[in-house]
Amino acid sequence: MLRRFTAVSGMMKTKLFLVAILMIILPAMAVIGDEPTPPGQPDAWLTTTGRSGLNLNGKMFTLSSNNGGVTFYPPSYHFPTPYQTRRHKDRAPITTAATTRAPTAVGPTTGVSVCVRYMTDYMYQTFPLFTVSPKKSTLKLQGSTDVFTLSYQDHNSVGLEPIVYLWPDITQEIWTSVCLTVDTSKGVVQLFNGGYMSVREVLPTQYVWAGEPVIDFPGFDGQLTDVHMWDYPLNYKEVFYYITRGYYGSYNGSVISWSYISYSNRGRAVMEDSYDMQAKQSIREPEQERGLKEEKLRFFSMEEEKRRELF
Numbered sequence: 001m002l003r004r005f006t007a008v009s010g011m012m013k014t015k016l017f018l019v020a021i022l023m024i025i026l027p028a029m030a031v032i033g034d035e036p037t038p039p040g041q042p043d044a045w046l047t048t049t050g051r052s053g054l055n056l057n058g059k060m061f062t063l064s065s066n067n068g069g070v071t072f073y074p075p076s077y078h079f080p081t082p083y084q085t086r087r088h089k090d091r092a093p094i095t096t097a098a099t100t101r102a103p104t105a106v107g108p109t110t111g112v113s114v115c116v117r118y119m120t121d122y123m124y125q126t127f128p129l130f131t132v133s134p135k136k137s138t139l140k141l142q143g144s145t146d147v148f149t150l151s152y153q154d155h156n157s158v159g160l161e162p163i164v165y166l167w168p169d170i171t172q173e174i175w176t177s178v179c180l181t182v183d184t185s186k187g188v189v190q191l192f193n194g195g196y197m198s199v200r201e202v203l204p205t206q207y208v209w210a211g212e213p214v215i216d217f218p219g220f221d222g223q224l225t226d227v228h229m230w231d232y233p234l235n236y237k238e239v240f241y242y243i244t245r246g247y248y249g250s251y252n253g254s255v256i257s258w259s260y261i262s263y264s265n266r267g268r269a270v271m272e273d274s275y276d277m278q279a280k281q282s283i284r285e286p287e288q289e290r291g292l293k294e295e296k297l298r299f300f301s302m303e304e305e306k307r308r309e310l311f
Helices: 002-033 236-243 275-310
Strands: 059-063 068-073 111-120 127-132 139-143 148-152 156-160 176-183 188-193 215-217 222-230 262-267 270-273
Touching (some): 148 188, 262 270
Antiparallel strands (some): 111 222
């Protein structure tokens, strides 16, 4: 009996000793693993984990040149909001499952591409369409009826005129579909507008995109929808898929996607159902009403037949 007690007591002492050693070793391992970033390494953009992205398919934003803009960024990106945002009553966008992305160092890429659909009644005057990466390596695109201007590094600019008819089979629609591609490895830029494209323009000076995953729309009088961003220059096939709304092939931004996105609106910007969705609803409602009327007529005819059988 005494031997058994002594053995149990020895085992308990051994376990306590191992626990004490682990309590000393684990904090030391954590300190060793938390090494500072070596000098010369690119900084990682501040990200958060566990946040849900929004699926904005079927949605559009109505903007205003009088303080009505919106900013888009990935759900994992920490975007500071220095102003209050307000949500308008509308059908809620779809919330997709959160995807945890570890913060990684963002270095120079081969380029950047942005595609967006917009609508405005500006005819001949220029207006600010969007700004890529407002804080670092900024790109600003101004739009007009037929000529676009890309500005970068505050004092460099390139005129882009999409007049070359590339895809004759693309039909006219209510939205203006625009894709901007910047190839930083070759130093060229190109713009697509519907079935037309500009020539490839050489940038006056070297431009390197730092990778800030933010697109800001400062505000114009009109609507925008289906915003996407890629961290490389799109090829013609990928642009064609976007311009044709995925009819010939799917498209999805590698940095920002309309089906998995976060946004911060300001001022008088409003999110609402897109024109396409509103048109579908207006067609569907009369069909539903007609279906209800037919159901009522069938019900009354059945009741009338029952009365006749009784009498």
